[in-house]
Amino acid sequence: MITVRFFAMLKGLAKADTHHYELNSAITVDELKAMLKRDFPGLRDVLDSRSILISINQEFASKDAIVKDNDEVGLLPPFSGG
Amino acid sequence: MITVRFFAMLKGLAKADTHHYELNSAITVDELKAMLKRDFPGLRDVLDSRSILISINQEFASKDAIVKDNDEVGLLPPFSGG
Amino acid sequence: MDDRLISIQKEDFSIEDAVTLVKKASNGTGAVVAFLGAARDFSKGERIAGLEFEHYPGMAEVMLKDIRDRALRNFNIIEMAILHRVGAIRTGENIVLIAASAAHRNDAFMACEWAITELKRTTPIWKRETTDKGEVWVSETP
Amino acid sequence: MDDRLISIQKEDFSIEDAVTLVKKASNGTGAVVAFLGAARDFSKGERIAGLEFEHYPGMAEVMLKDIRDRALRNFNIIEMAILHRVGAIRTGENIVLIAASAAHRNDAFMACEWAITELKRTTPIWKRETTDKGEVWVSETP
Numbered sequence: 001m002i003t004v005r006f007f008a009m010l011k012g013l014a015k016a017d018t019h020h021y022e023l024n025s026a027i028t029v030d031e032l033k034a035m036l037k038r039d040f041p042g043l044r045d046v047l048d049s050r051s052i053l054i055s056i057n058q059e060f061a062s063k064d065a066i067v068k069d070n071d072e073v074g075l076l077p078p079f080s081g082g
Numbered sequence: 083m084i085t086v087r088f089f090a091m092l093k094g095l096a097k098a099d100t101h102h103y104e105l106n107s108a109i110t111v112d113e114l115k116a117m118l119k120r121d122f123p124g125l126r127d128v129l130d131s132r133s134i135l136i137s138i139n140q141e142f143a144s145k146d147a148i149v150k151d152n153d154e155v156g157l158l159p160p161f162s163g164g
Numbered sequence: 165m166d167d168r169l170i171s172i173q174k175e176d177f178s179i180e181d182a183v184t185l186v187k188k189a190s191n192g193t194g195a196v197v198a199f200l201g202a203a204r205d206f207s208k209g210e211r212i213a214g215l216e217f218e219h220y221p222g223m224a225e226v227m228l229k230d231i232r233d234r235a236l237r238n239f240n241i242i243e244m245a246i247l248h249r250v251g252a253i254r255t256g257e258n259i260v261l262i263a264a265s266a267a268h269r270n271d272a273f274m275a276c277e278w279a280i281t282e283l284k285r286t287t288p289i290w291k292r293e294t295t296d297k298g299e300v301w302v303s304e305t306p
Numbered sequence: 307m308d309d310r311l312i313s314i315q316k317e318d319f320s321i322e323d324a325v326t327l328v329k330k331a332s333n334g335t336g337a338v339v340a341f342l343g344a345a346r347d348f349s350k351g352e353r354i355a356g357l358e359f360e361h362y363p364g365m366a367e368v369m370l371k372d373i374r375d376r377a378l379r380n381f382n383i384i385e386m387a388i389l390h391r392v393g394a395i396r397t398g399e400n401i402v403l404i405a406a407s408a409a410h411r412n413d414a415f416m417a418c419e420w421a422i423t424e425l426k427r428t429t430p431i432w433k434r435e436t437t438d439k440g441e442v443w444v445s446e447t448p
Contacts, residue, residue: 162444
């Protein structure tokens with residue numbers, strides 16, 4: 001099982017804080033994004049816009065990075081701290 | 083009467099904190115410097131070196147500025163605050 | 165590393181304590197430069213009733229530690245502290261504090277200015293503004 | 307002008323109080339940048355046992371007020387405080403504090419950095435260092 005965490009405005013768009021997927025095999029970040037767009041219509045535009053960064057186990061990940069069982073994936077909208 | 087105030091290293095060189103002159107008429111800063119060099123041998127080198135700024139009544143003054151009765155003249159070595 | 169140097173916390177911080185902490189990291193400290201970010205009453209013409217900060221627990225702290233590590237490597241500084249508040253923050257309250265100590269002031273100024281820019285760029289923290297028009301997540305880092 | 311914004315004093319100052327004072331000058335304050343100068347243990351390879359600062363009473367305060375006035379005119383800042391200690395100062399102790407508040411951090415950084423350079427250039431304050439070799443009046447402003 002993997003855990004997807006939504007932050008800030010994405011929580012409102014997804015209407016959820018987290019989501020879980022059972023994976024039969026490892027997938028890429030891009031493949032996970034496709035699954036999220038299918039399951040969360042509210043996230044479609046923002047995931048297409050490329051403004052969302054992805055983390056895997058709390059480290060920044062590229063779109064080709066591999067997501068595997070037990071991973072924690074973060075969907076990070078543009079930061080506004082400071 | 084005018085008051086000349088020495089600061090920092092100039093106190094040690096002049097062996098004084100202040101000095102007073104009675105003036106018959108107004109003089110220039112350069113004329114005052116000549117009087118100080120005559121009366122304070124320890125100040126001769128440093129007054130020749132042009133590293134000393136002069137204030138009249140606590141405002142910076144040029145060498146041609148006029149010193150008149152009741153003025154307070156400051157001899158200011160290079161600053162080192164901060 | 166002293167635990168007090170990096171913190172994401174709900175409660176307010178002491179500027180005096182943070183500045184003193186980085187100052188006392190060495191007897192060679194000649195300068196400390198501190199940047200304090202505070203909640204303004206207006207932003208882009210909108211009156212701000214309040215702010216709410218959210219962060220990615222764990223990852224945000226790691227990114228702040230990483231900013232400190234890189235500051236110590238790339239600038240001639242002695243120590244750096246980075247404190248950021250989360251949760252509800254009202255107008256006038258403190259948001260973030262960065263303090264850098266160095267032998268000479270120029271290094272402290274450069275590192276402090278770099279660190280706040282880097283924090284805004286790399287640290288997963290998000291600000292929501294409450295205005296007359298409602299609540300809005302801010303999506304740019306000025 | 308609030309009297310607490312400009313001071314030459316023997317006793318130590320509160321960094322927290324000075325930063326808070328310039329922050330609270332306006333609800334529009336988004337950033338405060340503070341510069342703290344402290345007494346180092348070594349200077350140009352010499353161990354410093356202690357420092358003594360002397361100033362021209364009256365004139366020095368006027369010059370600090372003038373720096374604040376010019377900073378308010380020439381930078382987009384809200385307020386500036388300048389505090390300088392005189393008398394005997396030991397290693398590690400605070401010497402000078404400059405705090406500038408602004409809506410945006412860049413203005414506060416620029417004004418603070420300019421003000422400490424200007425203080426060193428224009429304010430009649432002198433530092434005497436006590437080293438193993440004796441007491442020396444410092445005659446340059448680094």
